[in-house]
Amino acid sequence: xxxxxxxxxxxxxxxxxxxxxxxxxxxxxxxxxxxxxxxxxxxxxxxxxxxxxxxxxxxxxxxxxxxxxxxxxxxxxxxxxxxxxxxxxxxxxxxxxxxxxxxxxxxxxxxxxx
Amino acid sequence: xxxxxxxxxxxxxxxxxxxxxxxxxxxxxxxxxxxxxxxxxxxxxxxxxxxxxxxxxxxxxxxxxxxxxxxxxxxxxxxxxxxxxxxxxxxxxxxxxxxxxxxxxxxxxxxxxx
Numbered sequence: 201x202x203x204x205x206x207x208x209x210x211x212x213x214x215x216x217x218x219x220x221x222x223x224x225x226x227x228x229x230x231x232x233x234x235x236x237x238x239x240x241x242x243x244x245x246x247x248x249x250x251x252x253x254x255x256x257x258x259x260x261x262x263x264x265x266x267x268x269x270x271x272x273x274x275x276x277x278x279x280x281x282x283x284x285x286x287x288x289x290x291x292x293x294x295x296x297x298x299x300x301x302x303x304x305x306x307x308x309x310x311x312x313x314x
Numbered sequence: 315x316x317x318x319x320x321x322x323x324x325x326x327x328x329x330x331x332x333x334x335x336x337x338x339x340x341x342x343x344x345x346x347x348x349x350x351x352x353x354x355x356x357x358x359x360x361x362x363x364x365x366x367x368x369x370x371x372x373x374x375x376x377x378x379x380x381x382x383x384x385x386x387x388x389x390x391x392x393x394x395x396x397x398x399x400x401x402x403x404x405x406x407x408x409x410x411x412x413x414x415x416x417x418x419x420x421x422x423x424x425x426x427x428x
Contacts, residue, residue, distance in 0.1 A: 248414025
């Protein structure tokens with residue numbers, strides 16, 4: 201079974217631009233979660249989508265948004281990029297069942313904001 | 315709030331040495347606990363998990379036991395190899411009501427020397 205895939209793997213943008221990242225979950229998984237990883241803040245939860253609905257949201261500004269399509273693929277968008285948005289963005293997929301579920305991660309998208 | 319605390323790194327060991335990486339948590343309810351590993355330039359790989367008290371997760375020679383009385387989930391391996399060099403993350407999932415959200419420790423870098 202294919203794993204979680206993320207595209208693109210690397211991105212370079214300038215301040216003020218916007219960016220869209222894509223995540224394809226493991227076949228049959230209906231939940232996709234997004235995380236931001238930085239050296240200073242570590243791994244922080246952005247949001248989670250299940251069956252095209254945002255079920256949970258972390259403590260990030262409204263510039264960070266996402267969506268999920270009917271095939272469970274998810275996109276994350278960051279508008280008006282800031283230097284501090286430079287990070288590794290990871291998505292993870294799971295079946296979506298609470299309490300005992302396991303998240304499987306993709307390789308990440310490395311975003312650099314200049 | 316819910317949190318995970320890991321021992322500070324880096325941890326430097328010689329090949330075949332015994333490894334312990336400490337992890338303690340604070341959480342309401344009965345979380346599931348995980349160890350993930352991240353190799354350079356890659357995403358997170360699930361190493362092992364435990365979903366209830368006294369469960370022992372194990373994989374590739376690594377083990378961790380869910381200790382509710384001490385709120386701990388320490389990672390151990392009897393004999394490390396150079397290929398185990400990576401960053402290790404302890405994480406918890408509090409389950410329903412906070413779906414799709416893993417809370418991570420800050421990560422512990424392990425370097426194994428031949």
